[in-house]
Amino acid sequence: MVNYNDIYDDKILKKVAESCPEFSSAYDSPFASAGSLVASQDGLGDRICNECTHWNQGTCSIFQKHKDKYQ
Numbered sequence: 001m002v003n004y005n006d007i008y009d010d011k012i013l014k015k016v017a018e019s020c021p022e023f024s025s026a027y028d029s030p031f032a033s034a035g036s037l038v039a040s041q042d043g044l045g046d047r048i049c050n051e052c053t054h055w056n057q058g059t060c061s062i063f064q065k066h067k068d069k070y071q
Contacts, residue, residue, distance in 0.1 A: 007058065008067070010048065015070040016063050017047035024053040 017023050025047075054060045 012067055012070040013049040014047065016066050017049045017052060020062055022054055022062055023047055026051050026053050
């Protein structure tokens with residue numbers, strides 16, 4: 001599994017997600033398991049790209065288009 005914190009700084013992942021019009025939390029998905037929800041309790045409410053349903057391992061076109069603003 002790829003650790004995206006090694007590739008992208010959390011600050012970038014949060015900044016892009018905070019202004020993203022398409023952000024959709026993976027934890028709000030009907031496919032989210034109870035285990036993943038419990039494991040993410042501390043992060044609920046925060047918007048961060050790698051917790052978005054559109055993230056798809058960093059290939060989100062919105063993230064790729066806007067990430068350079070925050071580097």
